[in-house]
Amino acid sequence: xxxxxxxxxxxxxxxxxxxxxxxxxxxxxxxxxxxxxxxxxxxxxxxxxxxxxxxxxxxxxxxxxxxxxxxxxxxxxxxxxxxxxxxxxxxxxxxxxxxxxxxxxxxxxxxxxxxxxxxxxxxxxxxxxxxxxxxxxxxxxxxxxxxxxxxxxxxxxxxxxxxxxxxxxxxxxxxxxxxxxxxxxxxxxxxxxxxxxxxxxxxxxxxxxxxxxxxxxxxxxxxxxxxxxxxxxxxxxxxxxxxxxxxxxxxxxxxxxxxxxxxxxxxxxxxxxxxxxxxxxxxxxxxxxxxxxxxxxxxxxxxxxxxxxxxxxxxxxxxxxxxxxxxxxxxxxxxxxxxxxxxxxxxxxxxxxxxxxxxxx
Amino acid sequence: xxxxxxxxxxxxxxxxxxxxxxxxxxxxxxxxxxxxxxxxxxxxxxxxxxxxxxxxxxxxxxxxxxxxxxxxxxxxxxxxxxxxxxxxxxxxxxxxxxxxxxxxxxxxxxxxxxxxxxxxxxxxxxxxxxxxxxxxxxxxxxxxxxxxxxxxxxxxxxxxxxxxxxxxxxxxxxxxxxxxxxxxxxxxxxxxxxxxxxxxxxxxxxxxxxxxxxxxxxxxxxxxxxxxxxxxxxxxxxxxxxxxxxxxxxxxxxxxxxxxxxxxxxxxxxxxxxxxxxxxxxxxxxxxxxxxxxxx
Numbered sequence: 001x002x003x004x005x006x007x008x009x010x011x012x013x014x015x016x017x018x019x020x021x022x023x024x025x026x027x028x029x030x031x032x033x034x035x036x037x038x039x040x041x042x043x044x045x046x047x048x049x050x051x052x053x054x055x056x057x058x059x060x061x062x063x064x065x066x067x068x069x070x071x072x073x074x075x076x077x078x079x080x081x082x083x084x085x086x087x088x089x090x091x092x093x094x095x096x097x098x099x100x101x102x103x104x105x106x107x108x109x110x111x112x113x114x115x116x117x118x119x120x121x122x123x124x125x126x127x128x129x130x131x132x133x134x135x136x137x138x139x140x141x142x143x144x145x146x147x148x149x150x151x152x153x154x155x156x157x158x159x160x161x162x163x164x165x166x167x168x169x170x171x172x173x174x175x176x177x178x179x180x181x182x183x184x185x186x187x188x189x190x191x192x193x194x195x196x197x198x199x200x201x202x203x204x205x206x207x208x209x210x211x212x213x214x215x216x217x218x219x220x221x222x223x224x225x226x227x228x229x230x231x232x233x234x235x236x237x238x239x240x241x242x243x244x245x246x247x248x249x250x251x252x253x254x255x256x257x258x259x260x261x262x263x264x265x266x267x268x269x270x271x272x273x274x275x276x277x278x279x280x281x282x283x284x285x286x287x288x289x290x291x292x293x294x295x296x297x298x299x300x301x302x303x304x305x306x307x308x309x310x311x312x313x314x315x316x317x318x319x320x321x322x323x324x325x326x327x328x329x330x331x332x333x334x335x336x337x338x339x340x341x342x343x344x345x346x347x348x349x350x351x352x353x354x355x356x357x358x359x360x361x
Numbered sequence: 362x363x364x365x366x367x368x369x370x371x372x373x374x375x376x377x378x379x380x381x382x383x384x385x386x387x388x389x390x391x392x393x394x395x396x397x398x399x400x401x402x403x404x405x406x407x408x409x410x411x412x413x414x415x416x417x418x419x420x421x422x423x424x425x426x427x428x429x430x431x432x433x434x435x436x437x438x439x440x441x442x443x444x445x446x447x448x449x450x451x452x453x454x455x456x457x458x459x460x461x462x463x464x465x466x467x468x469x470x471x472x473x474x475x476x477x478x479x480x481x482x483x484x485x486x487x488x489x490x491x492x493x494x495x496x497x498x499x500x501x502x503x504x505x506x507x508x509x510x511x512x513x514x515x516x517x518x519x520x521x522x523x524x525x526x527x528x529x530x531x532x533x534x535x536x537x538x539x540x541x542x543x544x545x546x547x548x549x550x551x552x553x554x555x556x557x558x559x560x561x562x563x564x565x566x567x568x569x570x571x572x573x574x575x576x577x578x579x580x581x582x583x584x585x586x587x588x589x590x591x592x593x594x595x596x597x598x599x600x601x602x603x604x605x606x607x608x609x610x611x612x613x614x615x616x617x618x619x620x621x622x623x624x625x626x627x628x629x630x631x632x633x634x635x636x637x638x639x640x641x642x643x644x645x646x647x648x649x650x651x652x653x654x655x656x657x
Contacts, residue, residue, distance in 0.1 A: 024624040024637040028413050028421055042419070078459070100506065102461050294508030296418035300457025304508040 034298035036076035040069065043085060043099075043297055047092075049228040052290050052306050053322055057093060061230075064091055078299070082106070092305065094322070095262050096292040100302040110286035114259035115332045117283050117345065118195040126341040127151065127162065133341060143183065146176030152187060153350065160353050161187040162346070165208075168264035169200030172207040174245060181211055182247045189252040189353030191346065199263025199288060209271050210244035212253060212278065217241050219271035221318050222291070222310040233309065236318075241271060252356040253278045254349035257327060263288035269325040270312040279352060281331060282345050284324035399649040402432040402445070406621065408640035410451045412464060412502065416568070416632020417510045422464050424453035426638065430470070434646070439478040441490055441525065446471045453502075462506030464513070468638075469499040472601075474523045474558070487528045494523030494558040496601060498625070500636055514568060515634050517625060519560020519599045527554040550609040554617075557602040564591050565627050567634065590629060599625040603642070613651070617644040 034042065048061050068088045072081060082099070086106035089097050099106040125133045128142040128151050135153075142151040147170030150163045161184035165172075184190050192208070209219070219241050223233040255272050257265070257280060266285040272278045290306020297303060311318030312325075329352070334344045410426040413419075428449025435442050451466035476492035495518070502513040529552040537544040567590075590596075605619035621640040627633065 024411070024635070027624075027626055028411060028635050028637060098508070100461070102459050292509050294417065294510035296420060296455075296460075296462075296507065298419050298457070300420070300455060300460030302462065302506045302508070304510075 035074040036078070036081045037072050037074050039081060039297050039299045039301075040072045040085065043303060044069075044088075046295060046303070047089075047305055050225055050293060050305070050307050051092065052225045052233070052309050053092070053094065054230045056309070056320060056322060059091060064088060079103075082301075089303075089305070094290065094306055095286060095288050096290055097305045098303065110262055110288070111259040114283060117258035117333045118260070119333070119338060119343065120196075122338060122341060122343055123164070123193075123346070127153070127343065127346060128164075135341070143180070145180050146171070146173055148172065148176055148180050150180050150183065152184070155350060155354065158354060158357060159187040160350050161190040162193065163190065164193045165197060167197055167200050168202070168204045168268070170204075171201070172204045174207070177207050177211055178245055178247050181249045184249060185247070187251070188357035189254070190249055191254050191256060191349045191353070193256040193346070194261055194265050194268060195256050195258040195282065195345075196260045197262075197265040198260065199265050202264050202267055205264060205268045205271060206241065206244075208268070209241045209275075211248050212250065212272075212275060213241055214243050214248055214250055216243070217274045218313055219274045220267065220310055220312040222308050224291075225307045239271075241274070250277060252353050254352055255280050256345050256349060257282040257285050257325070258345075259283050259286050259324070261285035261325075266321055266325050267310070270310070270321050273312045273314075273325070279329065280325065280327040281329045281349050281352065282327050283330065283332060284326045285321070287322050287324040289320060289322040396437060397650075398434075398436040400434050400436070400615075400646045401649060402434065402617075402644050402646040404430045404432065404445075404447065404642055404644040406430075406447070406449070406640040406642035408621075408638060410453060410466065410468075411637045412453055412466070412500070412634070413636075414502070414513055414515075414632065414634045416634065417504075417507055417513065418455070420455035420457055420460070422453035422455050424451050424464070424466075426451035426466070426468065426640070428468060428640070432644075439481060441476040441492075442474065443476075444471075444473045462504045464502040464504050466503075467499075467501040469497075469501075471497040472558070476523060476525050487526050490525040490527075492523055493520065494560070495520050496558055496560060496599070498599070498623075510568070512568070514566070515625070515627060515636060516566040517597070517599060517627070518564045519558075519597075520562045521558065521560035523556070523558045525554065525556050527552050529553075547611060549611070552607040552609070554605045554607060554619075555602070556605075557600065560599045562591075562593060563597040563599060565597055565629070566590070567627060567629055567632055596629065597625070597627045605642075605644075607646075613648045615644075615646040615648075617646060618642070619644065 044065055054061055068084055071084050082101050082104055085099055089099055089106055090108055093108060095108050095110040097108055126135050128149065130138050130141060136155065138151060138153070142149055147167070148163055148165055150161065153160045153162060163180060217240060219239055221236045221238045223236055226232050226234040255269060255278060257269050261269060262285065266288050269280055269285050272280060289310040291308040292304040293307040294302065294304040309320055309322070311320040329348070331345055331348050337344045406428045408426055409423065411421060411423045413421045426449050428447050430445055430447025432443065432445030447470045449468040451468065453464040453466055454460070472494065474492060474494040476490035479489045479491055498517045500515040503511055504513065505511050529550055532549050532551060534548045535546050537546065601623045603619045603621040605617050607615050607617040609615055619642045621638065621642055623638040626635040
């Protein structure tokens with residue numbers, strides 16, 4: 001091998017190496033040194049182009065800009081920037097809107113000024129577990145099957161089932177739901193209590209409702225934001241429940257809701273509107289019909305907000321439940337009942353189910 | 362970067378010299394077919410990975426990646442076909458000091474190429490092969506801070522041209538005599554190689570980042586297969602090149618030290634993404650048979 005050939009070849013290789021090492025740099029400009037003002041602009045624009053509920057909530061996002069933009073300057077501290085953005089995003093009145101920094105998380109209180117309508121300690125002591133306090137003199141402890149807590153109440157030789165589901169984030173397996181519902185097979189009616197259920201995985205909605213029907217039903221429709229204009233939405237996607245599983249419960253059912261029911265729980269409540277044997281009792285849910293989109297700001301903070309709309313069929317139209325699913329029968333917990341160990345909403349549900357049961361006889 | 366380079370050079374030199382003094386093994390190898398050289402390879406790589414996924418963030422994420430792979434190559438004087446697969450993992454961070462998240466990345470690559478010799482008469486000083494290449498590239502990322510957009514992915518398949526240039530040089534034997542330490546370096550061959558793949562027909566799959574699929578049915582279409590898009594270089598640019606130095610051992614096995622550069626850029630309407638990797642790779646190639654034509 002000639003030394004000159006070797007050096008020539010080596011030089012070509014080194015040049016090729018150096019060229020490819022930095023080849024992508026012009027196409028990967030991803031380190032913008034943004035200041036507070038530019039971060040504000042970035043988030044405002046992301047929301048402007050992607051948020052899905054401006055029209056329905058009657059929000060003029062341009063005027064929001066005019067109010068908040070002057071507050072932010074290039075030298076605004078990150079704490080001031082965060083609190084300003086917190087306040088600005090709060091105007092969307094949406095529980096699916098959050099801004100996350102290393103020192104704080106912005107949020108919207110979905111149950112602001114609404115009655116609590118739920119007392120877990122009371123339910124355990126007076127309804128679920130055996131003991132002197134129990135209203136139904138139950139002899140057996142409640143079952144905890146996966147994430148489902150269930151008990152059977154006997155009133156004048158008539159049985160009513162009760163299931164409490166605390167979070168749609170907790171998975172429900174086929175085994176869990178089928179065992180629970182088959183345990184309810186001899187009851188005359190069923191209460192499904194989803195109060196204080198803040199949502200989670202929508203797949204769990206179908207694990208339940210597909211076993212409450214013997215026929216396919218149109219339960220809700222969704223549209224996804226596709227363009228930058230505030231009313232640019234794609235085609236309606238219709239969602240159906242379809243019978244599933246070995247055991248189906250098609251007797252009268254009452255769903256208990258309160259204002260802390262959010263997101264997937266609101267979807268669940270909305271889906272139940274399509275079932276003639278299901279009655280929603282309690283308070284309007286907290287809403288959350290828009291599926292959220294997550295992202296990151298140039299300064300590293302994370303955000304999310306709704307980018308879809310959903311509604312359940314009501315006549316020829318869809319009722320958008322972003323602001324909550326209203327109950328069929330509105331009832332709040334009575335403070336005096338609560339002091340006496342009575343859950344007004346559960347008792348109302350039992351009364352309804354017993355009435356329907358006797359009417360069927 | 363410099364540290365990784367130094368470590369690889371050290372490992373390469375150490376292993377190369379330990380093999381270099383082996384005597385020739387004349388045992389018959391598997392699958393003997395004298396008209397071609399079949400070989401199996403195993404590889405290890407490390408380097409830098411960069412990602413900018415504008416669907417969820419304007420920030421350029423950057424971090425180190427580690428990987429390993431296997432491959433099979435059949436080399437004939439006039440044809441080369443090669444199939445290889447690799448898996449890697451990476452951790453990428455943004456430059457924002459307020460960023461409490463990071464990308465945990467997983468890379469899966471499957472490459473196939475079939476090349477023909479363009480210079481059968483050996484008129485050029487370099488060996489030149491060209492043909493078709495198919496690349497399946499999967500870049501999966503998780504940033505748990507991104508709520509419903511926590512799972513990011515770029516799944517790409519490309520079919521296009523592939524080019525291979527090589528030049529083999531012989532290093533003559535020489536002696537090293539350092540005071541009481543003496544070594545005889547036997548003659549060896551080294552090959553400089555350059556490969557580049559440039560897909561023309563492409564398919565990509567990107568998330569819409571609107572996690573609505575499971576809200577609108579009981580179908581958890583995890584990868585949103587309805588968003589698969591066939592495209593070409595106007596919407597998707599995807600280049601992979603590697604520059605390598607192969608050291609031919611006296612056992613006829615090979616050690617290859619390579620620098621790999623990979624870049625892709627997908628520009629769908631909703632969420633553009635670009636990614637790049639700079640990898641230093643070491644390949645141990647085990648020959649399965651003898652080859653009548655040793656010149657490469």
